[in-house]
Each structure stands twice: as C-alpha cells, then as structure tokens.
Amino acid sequence: MTGPRSAVVFNPVKVGDLEVLRRTVIEGLATAGWPEPSWHETSEDDAGRGQALQAIAEGAELIFACGGDGTVMAVVTALAGTDVALAVLPAGTGNLLAANLGLGTDAATGVEVAIEGGRKRIDVGVVGEQRFAVMAGMGFDAQMLEGTSDVAKKHIGWLAYVGGAAKHLLSNPMRVLIQLDGGQPLRRRPRSVIIGNVGRLQGGVRLLSEAHPDDGKLDVAILSPNNLGHWIAMGWAVLRRRDRVPRMETFTAQHVLIRSTRPQPRQLDGDLIDAGTNLEVTIQHQALLLCVPRPAGDPDLTYDVSVAEANADTIRTAVADNTA
Structure with missing residues (x-):
C-alpha cells in the first residue's frame, strides 16, 4: 500500500x-x-x-x-x-x-x-479557539437553528429549517454596534448579522454572491426586515439572485466585531454555540487544505x-x- x-x-x-x-x-x-x-x-x-x-x-x-x-x-x-x-x-x-x-x-x-x-487551500474564520469554513451568525439565523428539531431534520432534511424560521420571523430586532476592520462602529437594529466565508445557506440559497473562500476576506450581511412584507421582498430578491437585496447591507472585512445590548443566539457553520453579547470574527487566510x-x-x-x-x-x- x-x-x-x-x-x-x-x-x-x-x-x-x-x-x-x-x-x-x-x-x-x-x-x-x-x-x-x-x-x-x-x-x-x-x-x-x-x-x-x-x-x-x-x-x-x-x-x-x-x-x-x-x-x-x-x-x-x-x-x-x-x-x-x-x-x-x-x-x-x-x-x-x-x-x-x-x-x-x-x-x-x-x-x-x-x-x-485535487487539493485547494481555503480561508477559515476564527472565533476564539474555534475555526469555521462556511459562516458565522448572530440573531435570526441562530434562532432558526435553535427552533428546528433534530427529528424534523432527520425526516424532511433542510426543509425542517423553514419551520424553525417561521417561529422567529416577527421576533424583536437586535440593537448592535458593528465594527469592521477597526473602523467607525455602525449602529444598527438588524434581525441577523451573517459573516460568510462562502455564500450559500441551507437549501442551496445563495445569500452572499461575492463571497469567495480563498480571497482573505469575510463577507458580512446585515439583515434588517421589520415585518412580513420585508421578509418576502428580501427572500424573493435573494432567490432571484438580484444584485440589490432590500433590507440587506453587505460589506467585506478581515476583522468583524458585533456588540449587542443583550445576549443573542449565535452559530458557527450551522452549529449553535453559547449565546453572547459579542461575536468577534477574524480570517485565517488559506489555512485549510481541502480535498476538491x-x-x-x-x-x-x-x-x-x-x-x-x-x-x-x-x-x-x-x-x-x-x-x-
């Protein structure tokens, strides 16, 4: 051998x-x-x-x-x-x-x-002692995971997340300060902040169209829908892969710090981590050797x-x- x-x-x-x-x-x-x-x-x-x-x-x-x-x-x-x-x-x-x-x-x-x-080096995101390859998030995306049962995922696959999402569509927004690469903090009231190394969510939905896993950058999406109509308009634009998505801002950075006024649910690569008031993410450029x-x-x-x-x-x- x-x-x-x-x-x-x-x-x-x-x-x-x-x-x-x-x-x-x-x-x-x-x-x-x-x-x-x-x-x-x-x-x-x-x-x-x-x-x-x-x-x-x-x-x-x-x-x-x-x-x-x-x-x-x-x-x-x-x-x-x-x-x-x-x-x-x-x-x-x-x-x-x-x-x-x-x-x-x-x-x-x-x-x-x-x-x-086939081998390719890709970036990884860093949160404390943990690394992730896909995305991190605070707010609604983590709430959706929290509200989705393992039994439902086993029987109907990624569609189970739809039920988890529906439970939190009208939950209260967060109050956060978002700092990108040490710049002036952005004061926002979003439903979710997603930090992506790549762009697709569960079910193949592409949220971050410009995200590339080997460019040394994190792509940041700030989602701020306030009602059901906003959710529908935003979802339709994402599904249609429109260049501009209503109620969503996008940025790129190598260092992202989110500070909330109260503890929020958080996730890394679709896996829940402990809730917290902060989420700090940096990039480790081309740190992972991946079989492709x-x-x-x-x-x-x-x-x-x-x-x-x-x-x-x-x-x-x-x-x-x-x-x-």
Whole structure:
C-alpha cells in the first residue's frame, strides 16, 4: 500500500449504517492502493477536534470528516494551519461546506474526491479557539437553528429549517454596534448579522454572491426586515439572485466585531454555540487544505463533481458485491 495514511472522524449519531460506511471507505481506498484508515468516534464531550488531533499525532496525512456540520467544523478547527488535508463525507442534514464547494452528496463520492488528488487551500474564520469554513451568525439565523428539531431534520432534511424560521420571523430586532476592520462602529437594529466565508445557506440559497473562500476576506450581511412584507421582498430578491437585496447591507472585512445590548443566539457553520453579547470574527487566510474534485470549475470553487460521482460507482459496486 503506497497511498497516504488517513483517518476517519465520524459522528455515530449522524451515520446511518456504520458498517456500510466502513466498507465504502475501505473498498474505495483499496482501489487506489491506499492503506486502511484509522477510525475515531466523536462523543458528546468532543465533536471531533480531539479525535482529529489524535489522528494527526498518529501520522495521518488526510482526515475524512463524516457527520453533520458540527463534526466538520470540529475537524476544521484541528486541521487549520496544518498540511493535513480534509475530505468531507456528508452525513448530516446541512452539509454546508460540501454544498458550497460542490464536494458531492454521499460517502463514495467523498472518497473518490480524496483519491483524485485535487487539493485547494481555503480561508477559515476564527472565533476564539474555534475555526469555521462556511459562516458565522448572530440573531435570526441562530434562532432558526435553535427552533428546528433534530427529528424534523432527520425526516424532511433542510426543509425542517423553514419551520424553525417561521417561529422567529416577527421576533424583536437586535440593537448592535458593528465594527469592521477597526473602523467607525455602525449602529444598527438588524434581525441577523451573517459573516460568510462562502455564500450559500441551507437549501442551496445563495445569500452572499461575492463571497469567495480563498480571497482573505469575510463577507458580512446585515439583515434588517421589520415585518412580513420585508421578509418576502428580501427572500424573493435573494432567490432571484438580484444584485440589490432590500433590507440587506453587505460589506467585506478581515476583522468583524458585533456588540449587542443583550445576549443573542449565535452559530458557527450551522452549529449553535453559547449565546453572547459579542461575536468577534477574524480570517485565517488559506489555512485549510481541502480535498476538491478535478477538474476545477468556476472561480467560486463550485467544482464539477460529475467525474468523481461517476468514478464513485466503482466503489459502490465493490461495496455491494461484498455485502451480497
């Protein structure tokens, strides 16, 4: 076996059939002459960071993250600033990083993407000791996540977030000061402030059309709808990909500080963190080495994954033959 040493960090709650996952990864790597990976299960106390650090200490050169957005974010936190590559094996509901960068929608494709050897360095956002690859937010977006049940996500997927959003459409706005790169604070009463490294939300909705994950900048959206009509107008403009979205301001910065008059719900990469009065975000430029499909597609890293998906059929066939 001549391939790189790898490890799988997986969330057993999100993985539907662990034995199928094991066979998919092992058979897929075997087709390329790679050795079997080590396996590291997440826990309630550690969503994946400690497991990824252990795998690195044991010599892993590539780590597969298999779980929801929280698992991926924990592994990103461990890998940022290293030369260890991340490969995503989608298993949760949101799968925000995979959806934004066209990494495929199933484990077999994720394995094939890693084997193909496409690698790209992308930026990560920094909040305290945590790193994120997609976006951070304070306000309505975190409220939506808070109001969405795991049961609903399991049964109807990303559509469950619609119910979570409906519960908070008419909640009170925040009172915040937003400081960009140390400049004059902006005084606003928004419903949500979203800080993006890439631009797509749950369900593939593209909120930040100019966001690129390797440009060294954070894209900031300040959403300030005051009634149902404002929400409808804003949503329609986003869906139609209009250049100007009513009730939404956008900025770019490398350092974003949001200060609220009272604690607000907060999220990183679609995963809730503790509520707080502040959210401070900086950028770590091209800190994460990510496995991406070949050939590369358009400039915003929405790769053409069709080749990997086609090649992944070989992996699926091998798994099916061994299962029969």
